[in-house]
Amino acid sequence: MALTIAERFKYNLYLWYFGLTQVRLIHYCRPKIVDITEEKVVLMMSLDRRTRNHVRSMYIGAMVVGVDMVTGFTAMVRIRESKRKVIPIFKDLTANFLKRAEGDVYFICREGKAITDAVEKTITTGERVNIPVQVTATVPNKFGNEPVAEFTITLSVKEK
8 A cells, every 4th residue: 555645644754753853863864754555655855965974875884874764763653653652663673785775775674563563562562572674775876675774773761
């Protein structure tokens, strides 16, 4: 099920507002939500003067912002659905860079079900729940669906 234009606008407005009021670096990099389903979230970050390094590929810091946001946004959607006060944070990150990201990068998180289960578990038990989340980065205009980087970020959720 694809997002309607109105739904995509709503999610991107929320992302823009969050970046403007909470984490200015997100606002500076200007990521955009492309798709959301129960299983995955796809976020795109343009390669432009804000995100490009000296060799004309995406700067590692911008790529980490993309990983943080696609995982965090997946968690925020699940938390909002639960209508509970659950706080997501990140514990660690590992990255494997396979190719230079020389175009707009799409960050794909296919762990929607696992994140939903983690949110439900922290609500049920009251304990902190840590889960490793896999994120794949692609540059479709240059490499199709072939990954340019693969990340594992540990999401930690706890009900406040």
